[in-house]
Amino acid sequence: MRASSPKGGGWVALHEDVTERHRQEQEIIHLARHDPLTNLANRALFKEQLQQALQRLARGQGFAVLCLDLDRFKAVNDSLGHPIGDALLKQVSERLLSCVRQGDLVARLGGDEFAIIQASARDPNQTESLASRIVETVSQRYDIEGHRIDISTSVGITLAPRDGAQAEQLMKNADLALYRSKAAGRRGYSFYQPEMNDAVEGRRTLESDLRRALDNDELEICYQPIVALDSRRITGFEALPRWSHPSRGMLPAEELMLLAEDIGLSVEIADWALRRSLAHAGQWSVPVKLAVNIVPSQLRRNLLDLVLQALAESRLPPNRLELEIAETVLLQDNKNTLALLHQLRQLGVGIVMDDFGTGYGALSYLRSFPFDKVKIDRALIAELTRTPEASALVEAIVGLSRKLGMAPVAEGVESKHQLERLCGFGCAEAQGFYFSSGVAAGEIEQVLARGPAQAAA
Numbered sequence: 522m523r524a525s526s527p528k529g530g531g532w533v534a535l536h537e538d539v540t541e542r543h544r545q546e547q548e549i550i551h552l553a554r555h556d557p558l559t560n561l562a563n564r565a566l567f568k569e570q571l572q573q574a575l576q577r578l579a580r581g582q583g584f585a586v587l588c589l590d591l592d593r594f595k596a597v598n599d600s601l602g603h604p605i606g607d608a609l610l611k612q613v614s615e616r617l618l619s620c621v622r623q624g625d626l627v628a629r630l631g632g633d634e635f636a637i638i639q640a641s642a643r644d645p646n647q648t649e650s651l652a653s654r655i656v657e658t659v660s661q662r663y664d665i666e667g668h669r670i671d672i673s674t675s676v677g678i679t680l681a682p683r684d685g686a687q688a689e690q691l692m693k694n695a696d697l698a699l700y701r702s703k704a705a706g707r708r709g710y711s712f713y714q715p716e717m718n719d720a721v722e723g724r725r726t727l728e729s730d731l732r733r734a735l736d737n738d739e740l741e742i743c744y745q746p747i748v749a750l751d752s753r754r755i756t757g758f759e760a761l762p763r764w765s766h767p768s769r770g771m772l773p774a775e776e777l778m779l780l781a782e783d784i785g786l787s788v789e790i791a792d793w794a795l796r797r798s799l800a801h802a803g804q805w806s807v808p809v810k811l812a813v814n815i816v817p818s819q820l821r822r823n824l825l826d827l828v829l830q831a832l833a834e835s836r837l838p839p840n841r842l843e844l845e846i847a848e849t850v851l852l853q854d855n856k857n858t859l860a861l862l863h864q865l866r867q868l869g870v871g872i873v874m875d876d877f878g879t880g881y882g883a884l885s886y887l888r889s890f891p892f893d894k895v896k897i898d899r900a901l902i903a904e905l906t907r908t909p910e911a912s913a914l915v916e917a918i919v920g921l922s923r924k925l926g927m928a929p930v931a932e933g934v935e936s937k938h939q940l941e942r943l944c945g946f947g948c949a950e951a952q953g954f955y956f957s958s959g960v961a962a963g964e965i966e967q968v969l970a971r972g973p974a975q976a977a978a
Contacts, residue, residue: 556629558607559614567628567636571688574638578682585642587652588695589676591659592707594633595785596817600858601668608665609672616658620651636695645680645712652676652710660708667856673708675699684713697721703783728784730766731777735786735793740764742798743774743959747812747930747952748973750944755973757810757843759952760798761959762790778816791816796831799842801962803835807969812843812873820858828865839869845896847875848886859890866891873930878918887925894950895922899933902953906938919946 554566562570574584591613598606610633617627617635626638637655642648660673677699679685684694694713700721701711734740744758761774772780781787795813802811815824832839844865862872871893874886878898887895897918904911915931922929931943934953943951956973 559611559629561614561618561635562626562628564628564630567626567630567638568688570626570628570638571691574640575681575686575688578686582640583642583681583683585639585648585651585678585680586691586695587637587639587648587655587676587678587710588630588692588699589635589637589655589659589674590699591633592673592675592703593782593817594672597670597672599818599821601670605665605668605670609663609670612663612665613659613674616661617655620654620658642680648678648680649710649712652678656708656710675702675707676710677702677713678710679713700724706779727766727769728780731764731780731784731786734764734766735789740777740790740793741961742794742801743961744798744801744965745952745959746957746968746973747810747950748956749950750940750948753973755807755809755969756950757812758802758965759812759845760794760801760814762794763959782816787816788818788822791819792822792827795827796834799831799835799837801965802841803837805965805969808838808841809969810841810843810871811837812845814845814847814875820861825861825864828868828870840871843871843873843893845873845875848877862890866893874927876932878914887921887927891925892927894928894930896930896932897948899953902931902933902939902943903935905942906936912942915943916946919943919948923947923949 554563554569555561556563571586574582577584591609594606594609597609610629613633613635614627614629617637621627621637621639624640626640628636628638630636637651639648639651655676656674660671663670663672677695677697679691679694679698681691685691697717698711698713701717702709704720704724705711740762741764743761743763745761746755747757747759748754749756762777763774764772764777766772778787778790781790791814798811798813819827828842828844832842846862866872872890873894873896874892875896876898877895878901886892895918897915901911901915901918905915906912919929928949929947931939931948931951932953934940934943934951934955936955940951940955957968960968
């Protein structure tokens with residue numbers, strides 16, 4: 522660039538590095554349209570590409586929109602911290618990119634939410650194949666800084682132009698389908714269907730009702746007896762939170778906690794269940810044990826302090842409390858979790874490995890921590906008298922537990938044949954409908970007085 526001298530006595534030359542300025546401008550444009558953590562397209566670029574895909578509909582080029590998020594990602598962040606969560610998101614992004622073809626777009630919309638535009642989707646089978654590949658690939662185990670992490674993904678799918686030709690409508694459709702996938706149990710995919718609108722609205726109403734029920738202390742706890750198989754005496758009760766909905770009826774513990782996890786209330790309900798059940802157990806006339814389930818996020822929220830405070834308030838001796846830990850809890854943060862469990866055990870609290878027999882990492886935990894009991898998963902007990910494989914596996918678990926000094930406990934016992942098989946294996950305790958379903962807090966004394974035999978009758 523040149524400029525004349527004010528006095529007309531020559532020229533002044535000004536040089537500028539256009540290449541560097543162009544590079545900086547391109548970098549700014551890239552940052553504005555890409556996620557800084559994963560380098561995937563961000564929401565702005567996704568919207569731009571979605572509009573372009575809609576314009577191509579006129580040329581007969583249909584496409585699919587897939588919305589997905591990570592199941593139980595919040596538990597990973599809560600238990601391992603945000604740096605591990607960020608590293609996990611990066612690896613998930615790489616796996617998503619490995620699933621798509623050239624021309625498809627993968628975007629991170631925020632948090633653990635991702636979206637994909639599958640270009641030139643000719644039929645639902647093609648899109649279903651992609652969704653299946655995504656679920657399978659993303660749900661494989663992750664190893665991050667010494668932590669073994671197991672998560673899965675849920676996917677919602679909508680097709681254009683079949684389901685709509687407006688960006689807002691397609692995103693709403695995909696979100697509804699994603700909501701359906703999560704409500705169906707996670708780790709799966711669902712295509713949008715028009716009737717999903719009513720179903721999702723009902724689900725959201727249910728979530729609102731649960732928040733209100735927790736605020737108004739409308740939840741309750743039922744107690745399922747745990748029976749010693751040698752004496753047939755009740756040795757304890759497992760506390761199971763439940764909710765009697767005004768129009769839907771009773772929501773059992775498993776369904777309640779799945780709903781609570783989806784809307785971020787699992788810790789609040791689990792904390793409430795621990796306090797309330799300890800208060801109840803402190804009033805029982807017979808000093809049997811109380812078993813309470815722990816959810817992953819409790820491990821990062823002063824669980825030790827909560828247990829100490831609840832024990833003090835209830836005046837229940839620590840050796841009457843058992844905390845049930847599922848393998849999924851242990852997978853989140855092995856080192857810190859085991860340290861916390863050792864602290865609780867030193868207080869006298871019993872630690873129970875829950876749902877044993879269905880996870881592939883459970884055996885390693887039996888070596889790394891001296892559990893007081895091992896609860897055999899109800900899915901194995903259901904097959905106990907049906908398949909020789911299940912019978913052999915249960916017998917092996919019972920034998921291994923006893924050799925390690927841990928009492929084997931069977932969950933979900935529903936028949937006399939199952940009970941006889943378990944007694945033959947040397948199982949220590951059992952619970953299930955054969956003995957009794959869950960009973961209300963006000964019925965505990967009556968159940969203790971009559972014993973499990975009458976309850977099974």
